[in-house]
Amino acid sequence: MVREFENRNEWAIILGASSGMGLATAKKLAQEGLNVCLVYRALRNDMEGIEAEFKAIVSQHNVQLIHFNKDVVKPENRETILSKLEDILLETGKVKCLVHSIAKGNLKPMVSDEKSELQNDDFHITMENMAFSLYDWTKHIFSKNLFAEDARIISFTSEGNKKAWKNYAAISAAKVALEAISRNIALEFAEHGIKSNCIEAGITDTASFRMIPGSEKLAEYTIKRNPFHRLTKPEDVANVVYLLTKEESKWINGITLQVNGGEHLS
Secondary structure, eight states: OOOTTTTSOEEEEEESOSSHHHHHHHHHHHHTTOEEEEEEOOOGGGHHHHHHHHHHHHHHHOOOEEEEESOTTOHHHHHHHHHHHHHHHTTTOEEEEEEEOOOOOOOOOSSOSSSOOOOHHHHHHHHIIIIIHHHHHHHHHHHTTOEEEEEEEEEEEEGGGTSOOTTOHHHHHHHHHHHHHHHHHHHHSGGGTEEEEEEEEOOBOOHHHHTSTTHHHHHHHHHHHSTTSSOBOHHHHHHHHHHHHSGGGTTOOSOEEEESTTGGGO
16 A cells, blocks of 8 residues: 655644544654654543544554644743654654644633633633644744745634534634634745644534533434534544645645535535
8 A cells, every 4th residue: 555655754733632633633644654743631530532543553564653642832842842853754744734723722611500601711711722833833833944845734613613503602702713823824824834724623523522512412413414424533534634735735825625415505
């Protein structure tokens, strides 16, 4: 089997790589020969399962893999991670793509007699993690001259960027900001060979999705609404991430691409 990135000493940095779309993306890109730098936040009790997944990636696909259980927002953590990667890359290695799959946000109602209500600080925390961190990481990688000549930046948004769902206000605002940042990266970094795009995935059964209040009903509705009568799978999204890293997609820049099997049609 021909692997797209075999023996190129190119890397993918994936933020939010311990589960869901981030982990599926790590597996897909490693399958195609990209080395992977995986950043995530996880509880100690979950680490055994996560590390088993990472070991399987290395054994199955014969790539280099480094991983960090660190908060992506803290500047000192970015520096630690990128300095470590820089040491591994030496003079010939480069970062082919940065994938932003951060799902740390507050799911609180604006008005409630029973639950904690959404506050200004909740917006700040959500925006820092799910939107502003895309720019912070892009800028930091760029400042260290680690990007490949034809680099790709890919982030994940959702239909909640334009629809009002209960308890989703902070994340919705973050997704709108994420898309705006992605578009401007596409414009302002283009002269340096960097392309930036968002993927708007359909309703995907991930741990993050299951945290949304009423997710069961939303999933049921989506299965009826989708032309293929199923939810989007993390692997569906990972496949499109791979397509956006290929040579043939180098003229795709600054878009939000719907990956949902036609879910948006009705």
